[in-house]
Amino acid sequence: MRWWLFRRRYHDPEIAPDEIFLDSANAPEFDRSRFEGRIEQPLSQGSFVLVGLVLGGLFLILLSQSWRLQILQGSEFAAESARNGLIKTTLFAERGIITDRNGEPLVTNVSTSDGFVERQYKTPGFSSVLGYVSYPKKDSSGNYYDTELKGLAGIELSQNDTLAGTNGTMLIEKDAVGKIVSQGVVIPPKNGTSLVLSIDARAQIAMYDAISELADRIPFTGGSGILMDAETGEIYALVSYPEYDSNVLSSGGPSSVIARYATDTRHPYLNRPVQGLYTPGSVVKPIEAAAALTEGTIDPNYIVNDKVGYITVPNPYNPSAPNKFVDWRIHGVEDLRKAIAFSSDIYFYIVGGGYQGKEGLGIDRLAKWYATFGFTSPTGIELEGERSGFIPTPAWKEKTFGEKWNIGDTYHTAIGQYSMQITPLEEARAIAAIANGGRLPTPSLLKGGSDKGIVLPVTQSALQVVREGMRQGVTEGTSVGLNSLSFTTLAGKTGTAQLGYHNEFYNSWAVGFFPYTNPKYVYVILMDRGPAHNAIGGVYATYQFLNALHKSAPEYFE
Numbered sequence: 001m002r003w004w005l006f007r008r009r010y011h012d013p014e015i016a017p018d019e020i021f022l023d024s025a026n027a028p029e030f031d032r033s034r035f036e037g038r039i040e041q042p043l044s045q046g047s048f049v050l051v052g053l054v055l056g057g058l059f060l061i062l063l064s065q066s067w068r069l070q071i072l073q074g075s076e077f078a079a080e081s082a083r084n085g086l087i088k089t090t091l092f093a094e095r096g097i098i099t100d101r102n103g104e105p106l107v108t109n110v111s112t113s114d115g116f117v118e119r120q121y122k123t124p125g126f127s128s129v130l131g132y133v134s135y136p137k138k139d140s141s142g143n144y145y146d147t148e149l150k151g152l153a154g155i156e157l158s159q160n161d162t163l164a165g166t167n168g169t170m171l172i173e174k175d176a177v178g179k180i181v182s183q184g185v186v187i188p189p190k191n192g193t194s195l196v197l198s199i200d201a202r203a204q205i206a207m208y209d210a211i212s213e214l215a216d217r218i219p220f221t222g223g224s225g226i227l228m229d230a231e232t233g234e235i236y237a238l239v240s241y242p243e244y245d246s247n248v249l250s251s252g253g254p255s256s257v258i259a260r261y262a263t264d265t266r267h268p269y270l271n272r273p274v275q276g277l278y279t280p281g282s283v284v285k286p287i288e289a290a291a292a293l294t295e296g297t298i299d300p301n302y303i304v305n306d307k308v309g310y311i312t313v314p315n316p317y318n319p320s321a322p323n324k325f326v327d328w329r330i331h332g333v334e335d336l337r338k339a340i341a342f343s344s345d346i347y348f349y350i351v352g353g354g355y356q357g358k359e360g361l362g363i364d365r366l367a368k369w370y371a372t373f374g375f376t377s378p379t380g381i382e383l384e385g386e387r388s389g390f391i392p393t394p395a396w397k398e399k400t401f402g403e404k405w406n407i408g409d410t411y412h413t414a415i416g417q418y419s420m421q422i423t424p425l426e427e428a429r430a431i432a433a434i435a436n437g438g439r440l441p442t443p444s445l446l447k448g449g450s451d452k453g454i455v456l457p458v459t460q461s462a463l464q465v466v467r468e469g470m471r472q473g474v475t476e477g478t479s480v481g482l483n484s485l486s487f488t489t490l491a492g493k494t495g496t497a498q499l500g501y502h503n504e505f506y507n508s509w510a511v512g513f514f515p516y517t518n519p520k521y522v523y524v525i526l527m528d529r530g531p532a533h534n535a536i537g538g539v540y541a542t543y544q545f546l547n548a549l550h551k552s553a554p555e556y557f558e
Contacts, residue, residue: 087172090136090147092116093165096192098130098155100201101236101447106130107156116149119156121246122201125208128240128271129199129383129445131156132249154246154271155195155445158382165192196447198234203227203556206548207237207525210541214527215241218536220508221265221529224272225545226428228522230513232449233432233441235381236521240272273424274386278526280416280427281497282343283509284370286466287430288361288414289340291369292351293462297361298336300465304347306331311346311355313407325349325411328496340469341477343494345415352414353407363410367391372456373430374440375422380452381443389422416495428524431511433458434466435491435519467491471516479512481539487550488557489516494539498532505529508537514557521556 094117098107107130109117119133131154137146147167151157168189211223227237242264248257261268270276292298309330312322327345331338339347354360361369370376375389392413394405412418425443433440433456440454470491473479479492492512499505508527513519525538525545550557 089170091168091189093189094191096163096194098195100199104201127243127246130154132246163192166190198447200236202552203237207239207545210544212241214541220527223527224424226524230432230435230519230522233443234449242268244268277421279497280422281495283495283511284416287373290462290466294458300336305333306346337469341472343478349411353410379443392419424524424526432522435513488514490514491516510538510542
């Protein structure tokens with residue numbers, strides 16, 4: 001307890017230095033020898049003002065510099081900054097070239113200053129097959145916002161995945177003044193795969209020239225043509241006239257030419273062999289004959305004696321005025337072969353609809369056989385937008401017009417008239433089946449053809465009779481204009497389909513195959529919507545085509 005009291009009473013005799021300064025705070029002067037007095041002097045007001053002015057000036061300098069950099073010269077420095085860095089550019093892949101079956105270039109590539117290649121198309125005569133492309137697109141600053149080169153029609157469209165490559169990427173390093181410092185390929189482009197078509201440029205040109213010359217001279221609205229391998233379905237020529245220019249549509253100009261395409265009443269955008277639907281007329285008679293022989297409805301020696309050029313059937317609405325179904329001429333005595341050769345309407349009225357106790361196929365079986373020979377289904381060719389034919393039936397007429405089917409409708413359908421429509425390619429495939437012994441091939445625009453095909457339920461004896469009738473059509477019948485072609489033997493059939501309210505127009509068909517004894521090639525030429533008074537049509541164009549083909553490619557006739 002005493003220790004505690006002792007501890008509280010103890011004082012250190014030493015004076016701390018800070019106590020000296022505190023005690024001398026009121027000393028009037030500073031005593032240097034004793035270290036007493038004030039050592040702090042207050043700053044003057046002028047010092048604060050000076051510091052404030054300096055700081056304010058510095059702030060104003062920074063503010064003005066920021067204004068210059070951000071506002072006055074902001075866009076300039078931003079552009080300079082953008083140039084001073086890495087830029088990603090597209091390396092355009094080269095699209096695959098397209099050649100004909102013999103290696104003749106049909107579509108090639110030409111490099112441009114913009115780094116991609118333009119397509120160059122062989123013209124005229126090939127655009128309906130080849131189609132066209134759209135090129136990469138730039139904005140107003142010259143930068144690409146669309147880097148895809150893609151097919152829009154024809155083989156360019158249907159085979160786009162094969163032809164199109166994959167674009168690559170390059171990184172370019174630039175300094176602030178836009179000078180390239182370095183560059184390197186990050187992803188190399190992968191070029192597209194080239195295609196070899198089944199088309200023979202020589203055949204294509206020969207057929208195009210024959211069709212275009214006749215169409216412009218008569219005139220016809222247009223024309224279409226096909227040369228096809230009867231066995232494999234390979235297409236050697238596929239012509240549509242008139243046509244557009246693939247180079248014009250791909251490049252986007254001249255705009256006046258493209259505008260003319262859009263208003264042309266001859267429809268250059270229509271690929272007639274594949275997309276055009278036409279009244280076939282008598283070119284369906286070989287199919288009908290094969291069907292009737294297979295069904296047993298007639299035999300090859302069935303005779304019709306045409307003495308007046310028409311048949312009559314009772315008119316239930318006016319018994320005193322029977323309905324008359326006329327032929328294009330008086331044929332006299334005909335069997336089936338001669339009826340095919342001379343295209344007798346009366347004979348095929350009876351085969352299709354029956355007459356005076358003679359049973360015909362009837363519309364149901366007729367429609368079934370037309371469909372069996374491929375007139376109502378796509379052929380499978382490698383082109384977009386293919387259309388299929390149409391066969392009128394009682395159910396269709398009832399639904400469309402609210403009327404009952406009558407025998408006259410069957411007669412007209414039996415000769416390829418009324419509302420019947422087919423494409424030229426469907427006709428080519430049907431004729432191929434007659435030529436090759438009953439197999440419906442799949443048409444192809446790629447070299448090598450297709451091993452696909454449909455075996456038809458038709459007898460070989462029926463097909464042989466039909467082939468004989470078509471051969472007779474060339475030697476003495478409606479295709480006799482082709483008989484003077486001494487370098488080959490052909491079998492042919494013609495068709496004349498009347499059009500217009502007063503039958504003032506017509507379609508002129510010429511179809512067939514060659515050589516006759518060992519059929520290899522099928523031809524179809526259709527001259528579309530010519531004046532009714534004209535007698536020159538499909539046979540003439542076929543003659544001109546085959547003559548030209550013999551000169552440019554004689555191996556077709558060896």
